[in-house]
Amino acid sequence: MLSVTDANYVDGYRIELTFSDGRKGCVDLGEYLRDTKILPFKQLLDLAVFKAFKVERTLVWTDGLDIAPEYLYYEAFKDDSNLLPLFQRWGYVAEQDTDHDDSVLKVAEEQAEYKTRNA
Secondary structure, eight states, rough: OOEEEEEEOOOEEEEEEEETTEEEEEEEEEHHHHOOOOOOHHGSSSSSHHHEEEESSSSEOGGGGGGGGGHHHHHTTTTGGHHHHHHHHHTTTOOOOOOOOOHHHHHHHHHHHHHHHHH
16 A cells, blocks of 8 residues: 655655655645645645644644645656556546556556565
8 A cells, every 4th residue: 555654844835755665756735735625734834834744654744634645646746647547546637538558557556566565
């Protein structure tokens, strides 16, 4: 199962993340926090509160407030076309006609699972 294994604050609302499959990427949560309708997340607009995250399989703030590691993975790698089938399966990208097929998805999932088991 995908998880966050390490995280470092960069600046603003950006955090550099390492995932259980070994991939590293940077997420900028500023737009998400400004646009969210989920009121508890609004407290994270205070940078002092935002910076006080912990890593517990994902990013966690006070009172157990967290963001799914899959969403963080999507935000970090949404421009990687090889991961499009995975993001579609997770529901972060609408299904559409693409040149990708199930074999690409299977390879991406197998690589993530292998790296997680062997980390």
